[in-house]
Amino acid sequence: MSSVTLQGKSAHRAVATNALAVLAALLFAWPFPVQAGQSNGTFPVSIYLNGATPPTGTAPAVAPASVFCRSGTMVGAFGSSVTVVCATGITGVTGTSTTPTGATNLPWTSMPDNTFRFMFSAYRDGEQYRAMDSNYGAGTVASWRMIKLNDRDYLEMMLHW
């Protein structure tokens, strides 16, 4: 009897082993189910509160950090623009790729490399600011940088036509 039982167990083991082999074969033979995939994209949601003006143009660049002001450069269909947002409001300069009329009359500081300099200073005390070379004019921003001093920030922009 015991031998029959043992044989029976052996038979069961053999069947189980065969079943596992068949199952394994089936798993390899069958195509694995397609795993769910994901695709995503990020987008900004902007809030303009209490009169803040949306900047024009597209593809805003990452603004440099500043205690007092923050700036953004936009490349639009007609050129580049720089918008400076300070505690006291918004000022800025817009440039296009076209040559402006009367460009020589603009109070920009002419630089040796045929660019024009725009310097903007903002005082932190009392959140006041004043423009050293202030003007809205048409031009192309060649470069710009924020200069952080102990008591004020400067924005320096180089433009050309």
Add this chain to the structure above:
Amino acid sequence: MKKASVFTAAAAGLLFGLISMSSQAGTATGNFNVSINFTSACTVGGTLAPSFTYTSGQAAAAPAAGTLGYTVTCTNGVPYTMALDAGGGTYTGAWAAPTGTYTNTASTLIYTLTLPAAIAGTGAAQAYTLSGNMAGLQAGKCTTLGGCIFTDAHTLTVTF
């Protein structure tokens, strides 16, 4: 003559036999499978950039403006779903399809973003329009004269 006839007959028989042997060429066939490992894919396109223009305490709700259209391109026949995130670095929120409710942390302003219902992929770009709303009578928070600009970076996820 008889010998010649016999020889001729034997030669003819041998030739016939050779011809018969050569005509016995056969064909062999075998079957084979071609496996195609096909992976479905989806991509999100467009320059989605909704915006809200709001004044503290305004009575009317502010609908989302800006660029609200986007596209999803999925393999033909593939069903998919779309979802937004449940909060990020500059905002908190929750997503309960099809609408997410978010609070911009700095301004404390609450807004909703709603996605349209997704349809199965067609292999071509499918256009969708996101909608959003900022309820009225919110005080908000802005310490800057001249207004404040806040930006939350959201994520749209397509699952297929």
